[in-house]
Amino acid sequence: MQISIRKKVAMTLGAYILVASVLWLLIxxxxxxxxxxxxxxxxxEDLLNTILEARRYEKNFFLTFNNAHLGEAVSFxxxxxxKLQDIITHHARYAATPDLERSLAHLKDYGVSMGMLASSQSKAPAPNAxxxxxxxxxxxxxxxxxxxIETMxxxxxxxxxRLIRDARFYHFAALGGILILSILVFVFFLVNVNRPLKALERAIRHIAAGHYANIPAIPAGQEFESLVNSLNHMINRLNRRNQELIQARKMASLGTLTSGVAHELNNPLNNISTSVQIVLxxxxxxxxxxxRELLQAAEKEVVRAxxxxxxxxEFSRQSPFxxxxxxxxxxxxxxLKLIKGELPSNVTVDVKIENDIQAALDFRRMQQVLLNMMLNGIQAMDQGGTLTISAFDLDDxxxxxxxSDTGCGIPDENLNKIFDPFFSTKEGRRKSENGMLPYDGILEPQGTGxxxxxxxxxxxxxGGKIIVRSKVGEGTTFTIRLPIGRTHDH
Ligand SMILES: Nc1ncnc2c1ncn2[C@@H]1O[C@H](COP(=O)(O)OP(=O)(O)OP(=O)(O)O)[C@@H](O)[C@H]1O
Ligand SMILES: [Mg+2]
Structure with a gap:
């Protein structure tokens, strides 16, 4: 059975109050x-002094046989x-010697005996009697x-x-009890509140990082159980929304893709059609x-299509990863071997990678990435420059x-478009000539985007991401960040 934190706190406070009350009562x-x-x-002590006084007069009486002393003794x-009667009446419960009545009887006997002496008119005995x-x-x-009475x-x-010793003990016990309870309360909060809160914090950070997995149950009371339930409910709704968003985005990019495909294929098809019509x-x-020129142009457009x-x-291929x-x-x-033929003489390639660096990758796919980035770099350096390829650990x-290249750079307004399908600035002369192909054989770099x-x-x-830094006129750097540690080949 799960007990709510509220109940646990109330129980702990109850225990606190109980222990403190018992100790306070004892003290x-x-x-x-x-x-x-x-x-x-x-x-x-007053009683003892009175009795001692009575005894003093008793002694004096037996020395002098003066009746005045006897009277004093009797009155004391x-x-x-x-006084003893007063102690019995008011303090018997707390007195250390329970046999106060016996002492009172003895005192009465003593008084009666002294009184009898007075009534019998005692005289001094003979000196040697x-x-x-x-x-x-x-x-x-x-x-x-x-x-x-002295013993009393x-x-x-x-x-x-003994009571003073007990009081000292109770004080220390109270201190120890409160200390132990405080430790217990601290441990209680650590286990029942702090730890579950930390677990929740971790789970929420995980969600914030984009992992919308359900939070496992936290067995730390009803409050956490319902909090986790609400969070999981929220995650499920977020997941659903995300799916809907992805679907919507898919539909949107499908639209872009379709219009892009239509547009991209339309141009070469138009050109082919025009060339073939003219030939006919x-x-x-x-x-x-x-x-011949027209047919060659048509063939070039076929290649482009x-x-x-x-x-x-390639874009839509689902080959095993x-x-x-x-x-x-x-x-x-x-x-680099693949692009050897396209490498102009005014472009220098600089590879800054240690021989033994290994990383867990899909070779063919990553080759495709590098190929496109290298070609982009080369194409951006029509005035020549340096293409640098390096590999390093950013952190563990x-x-x-x-x-990176030292080419023309990407203008700020294009930076957030370059990853869009069919975004390309490499249209060359194709568009500037009324849709007609350049027949002069000059190869303008034309891109599909x-x-x-x-x-x-x-x-x-x-699981990685690409970061672009670029400055117009200075060059561009594409950094592929992969969430893997590199390994060394020994
Ligand atoms: N290194 C770079 N320097 C300057 N601009 C670049 C660079 N890399 C990419 N770009 C810009 O980003 C656009 C899109 O690049 P992307 O590689 O997607 O297509 P593309 O190179 O035009 O076509 P394709 O890759 O099919 O030949 C390019 O047209 C270009 O404007
Ligand atoms: Mg490209």
Missing amino acids: FLNSLTLNEKLRIIEKK ISMAEG GPAPRQEAIRALGREITEE VQNERQQIN EELEDDDIDFK RDIVRALL SIKPVAVKSLVSDT HTFCIEV LGLAICHGIVQEH
Whole structure:
């Protein structure tokens, strides 16, 4: 059964209050008893002094047989009786010696014996007669009572000492109890509140990073259970929305793609159609060279249309994705071999990659990415320059491959369009001549505008991203950031 945090906090506070109350009660009772004891001891000491006074007069009487002394002794004894009676009536519950009644009886006997002496008009015995037996009995009784009361006072003192010791113990126990409870409360909050909150924080950070997986249950009370349920509900709705958004985006890009394909294929088809029409019209004409030029132009347009279709196929291809450790330097040099023929003499290639660097990649796909980036770089440097390819670790979890050129750069307004399918600035002279092809054989670089869109898809498949830095007139750097650590081939 899950107990809510509210209940757990209430229970902990309850335990706190209970322990504190019990300790407070013990200390309070202890101080009450101590107070009472101090009053008792005061009264018992007063009683003892009264009895000692009575005994002094008793002694004087037996020395002088002066009746005035006897009277004093009797009156002190009755005073002592009154005081002992007072102790019995008001403080018997707290007195250390429970046998107060017996002491009172002894005191009464003592008083009665002394009173009897007064009534029998005692006289001094003969000088050598020795003490009378009654005199001895009274003295013994007086001694006994004095000792009893002295013992009582002593017992009270011992009890007071014990009470003070107890009070000290209770204080330390209270301190220890509160300390232990505080530790328990701290551990409780750590386990029941802090840890689940941290787990939630981690889960939410995960969601913020774009991983919309459900949060596992947190067994830390009803509140967290319902919080996790609400968050999971939100994640599910977000997931649904995301799917809808992706679908909408797919539809939108399908639209762009279709109009792009239509537009891209339309131009070469138009050109082919125009060229073929002219050839057909001029079929009887003798100017073979002109007809050849037109057919060559038509063929060039066929090649271009085929290139577009091929690039489109590549764009939508779902070939199996296979990640293997790849020697990055040989990946780059193999790719460079492919573009050897297109490399102008005024472009220098600089490869800054250590021989032993390996990274987990899909060789063929990554080659396609590098090929397009290198060709883009070369095409941007029609005045010549340097193409630099490097590979390095950005941090422990990010491996980068960088392709940079010292070419024309990308204007700011184009930077967020270059990854769009069919965005290309490489239209060359094709568009400027009324849709007619240039027949002079000058090859303007013409692009499909699919290159970077394909690169983007491939790098995304690797879980990475492409970052572009560019300055018009200075050059462009494409950084492929992959969420993998590089490995060294030993
Ligand atoms: N290194 C670069 N320097 C300057 N501009 C660039 C560079 N790389 C890309 N671009 C710009 O981005 C556009 C899109 O590039 P992308 O590779 O997608 O298509 P493309 O090169 O035009 O066509 P394709 O790749 O099919 O030959 C290019 O037309 C160009 O304007
Ligand atoms: Mg390109």
